[in-house]
Amino acid sequence: MKKQKILLFSDDMRMSSGVGTMSREIILGTAHHFDWVQVGGAINHPEQGKVFDLSADVNKDKGIDNAYVKVYPINGYGNPDILRQLLNTEKPDAIMIYTDPRFWGWFYHMEHEIRQSIPIFYYNIWDDWPAPKYNESYYESCDLIMNISKQTFAIVDEVCKRKPRTDLDSTYIPHGINHKLFYPIPPLHEEYDDMMDLKKRIFNIQDSDDIEFVLFYNNRNIRRKMTSDALLAFQEFRNRLPEEKKDKVAFLLHTQPRDENGTDLPRLVRHLLPECNIVFSQNKLESKQLNWLYNISDVTINIASNEGFGLGTAESLVAGTPIIVNITGGLQDHCGFAIDGKYLTSEDYKKIKSLHDWRLWENNPDLTYAEWVKPVWPRSRALQGSIPTPYIFDDRADWMEVADAIEEWYNTTPDERTKVGELGKEYTYLEEGVSFFSNLATSQEEINNALPKGEFYLSEVDEPLVIPINKRIRFLITGNDVIHSWWVPDFAVKQDAVPGFINTAWTNVPKPGIYRGACTELCGLGHAFMPVVVRAVEQEEYEAWIIEKIVLAEAEKLLTEKVWTKAELIERGQGVYLKNCVACHQANGQGLPPVFPSLEGSQIVMRDKARNIEILMEGVQGAAMQAFSKQLSEVDIASVITYTRDSWSNGKNGDGEIVVPKDIVDYKNRAKL
Numbered sequence: 001m002k003k004q005k006i007l008l009f010s011d012d013m014r015m016s017s018g019v020g021t022m023s024r025e026i027i028l029g030t031a032h033h034f035d036w037v038q039v040g041g042a043i044n045h046p047e048q049g050k051v052f053d054l055s056a057d058v059n060k061d062k063g064i065d066n067a068y069v070k071v072y073p074i075n076g077y078g079n080p081d082i083l084r085q086l087l088n089t090e091k092p093d094a095i096m097i098y099t100d101p102r103f104w105g106w107f108y109h110m111e112h113e114i115r116q117s118i119p120i121f122y123y124n125i126w127d128d129w130p131a132p133k134y135n136e137s138y139y140e141s142c143d144l145i146m147n148i149s150k151q152t153f154a155i156v157d158e159v160c161k162r163k164p165r166t167d168l169d170s171t172y173i174p175h176g177i178n179h180k181l182f183y184p185i186p187p188l189h190e191e192y193d194d195m196m197d198l199k200k201r202i203f204n205i206q207d208s209d210d211i212e213f214v215l216f217y218n219n220r221n222i223r224r225k226m227t228s229d230a231l232l233a234f235q236e237f238r239n240r241l242p243e244e245k246k247d248k249v250a251f252l253l254h255t256q257p258r259d260e261n262g263t264d265l266p267r268l269v270r271h272l273l274p275e276c277n278i279v280f281s282q283n284k285l286e287s288k289q290l291n292w293l294y295n296i297s298d299v300t301i302n303i304a305s306n307e308g309f310g311l312g313t314a315e316s317l318v319a320g321t322p323i324i325v326n327i328t329g330g331l332q333d334h335c336g337f338a339i340d341g342k343y344l345t346s347e348d349y350k351k352i353k354s355l356h357d358w359r360l361w362e363n364n365p366d367l368t369y370a371e372w373v374k375p376v377w378p379r380s381r382a383l384q385g386s387i388p389t390p391y392i393f394d395d396r397a398d399w400m401e402v403a404d405a406i407e408e409w410y411n412t413t414p415d416e417r418t419k420v421g422e423l424g425k426e427y428t429y430l431e432e433g434v435s436f437f438s439n440l441a442t443s444q445e446e447i448n449n450a451l452p453k454g455e456f457y458l459s460e461v462d463e464p465l466v467i468p469i470n471k472r473i474r475f476l477i478t479g480n481d482v483i484h485s486w487w488v489p490d491f492a493v494k495q496d497a498v499p500g501f502i503n504t505a506w507t508n509v510p511k512p513g514i515y516r517g518a519c520t521e522l523c524g525l526g527h528a529f530m531p532v533v534v535r536a537v538e539q540e541e542y543e544a545w546i547i548e549k550i551v552l553a554e555a556e557k558l559l560t561e562k563v564w565t566k567a568e569l570i571e572r573g574q575g576v577y578l579k580n581c582v583a584c585h586q587a588n589g590q591g592l593p594p595v596f597p598s599l600e601g602s603q604i605v606m607r608d609k610a611r612n613i614e615i616l617m618e619g620v621q622g623a624a625m626q627a628f629s630k631q632l633s634e635v636d637i638a639s640v641i642t643y644t645r646d647s648w649s650n651g652k653n654g655d656g657e658i659v660v661p662k663d664i665v666d667y668k669n670r671a672k673l
Contacts, residue, residue: 054070124146231273310330
């Protein structure tokens, strides 16, 4: 089927601004679905008038063969002439604009001309309340508004009175951070040594341990980003340390040191903070190098007084580094805020509007936030304005309280920061805080014709996906090994699950029930054993399911501290084996060599406990054995290893040593899994 073509107006995708970065991610992440033509804006663009066809580069980068990506560089944000030219030559199927609507006055004056033939999509951000009623005409001119933050979603709902928005034409779509570009780098990672060498060069030290704590700032040097206050907060934090520790802390700022819209930061440092270890990183970095900066840092900070989303702290969480943020705008979305144990949604923000009023929220017993963030509430909220923006709140944190937050993170152990950073990474995928694996529930006896086949033979699972009815549900679909396809015919959804890509689909189920599907991409030996089961329930039942899952996950964590007997581990391990291992390694443990090796008689299983654990945790590269560190709990991994070490002939021929949950916890801590 012919791909649809989208004409995108935004910062040039090759630029390093936040809008440019996310424009690039949107284009690269969807190039297999859509053709893209970008009018790439920049102030005084040096390549204006040229055209760049990036299709071949995108094909190579993404491993596809049908990319169509062109960039037309331009000064500013375009003009009617280039739009009319591209409508005639490129013939797009839709136009998408991305950034502040005030930059697009000329565009909205052409609304009637444009929308006669193609729709207008707007990827929207607005930093703060009060609701900007002066934007109503802009919003009204768009066929679809995609809102980057939950607060922005609520603002659009508040502004659009002449043409109220629905869940079909105004949606919450946060920035998607590419998990292949930003990721944790533990000591055993292949990039770790190079990253530590970079740390030594940045701070001019002989040993990476000479600097024990790094605060990281990745933002523009402009007034609303409050860069100077962040520097004062770091100085105050440093002043509280013992003398022998003061030179072991550093503040790394990835920003332009001098900016007409900000200040002269090097001069500020020389005059006011000469004793502090302040380092500026001002060169454009590849994503790999930027990821290293997040990983050599202990905490990332953003205390901007207006912030639509906060790309830097979002990237930091994906890299596994905890954060400090001011409670304003889209930064609230990074904090895991929950009321009465339920994560806040974009719909909730229609009622609460914002959490930036410390009098209402800072000590509210019903409000909680996550372990990976130290939030700082703004103490000063002033109504600012200008001719194009008549009014907007300016939310300013007290830099002394920011120093308190830095000190709290400093006094947290490195292992604990790593642990909560991992939780933050998981949150960027799963805002409900719930994760599970869904396995085929059809018994091996039925598959092997030892028992009659049931009604839902090969179409039943142990853990169905549960969703609420009468609500628009968005699915994010990817793969971690080969290409699969997620298919539920009653939803009219069939979407490929491709490693390295996140595809999307949506549904709105009107009535409760069980909906079944399967993988419809011929994916390998287990293709016939991959059912999809979705259970649609009332909202109250869905919320009860979420709470149950959270409670069970906490209970599972407590089981790691239990003293287990060998018999208990074997009993539990048998169930784990039958659910997760038997299809490949068979009930008799003899596998299907050479693809699925025999566990019976295996020297690793019988006598090499350390290697046995490593294989279960990290898989075997180049083989069918996958990593189970994310799929199974510490208790399940310990019990299934103990079961295989004792089963078949292994019990009498092996060393008889058991594996307990603490062994798995210790391995995770060492390997930083």
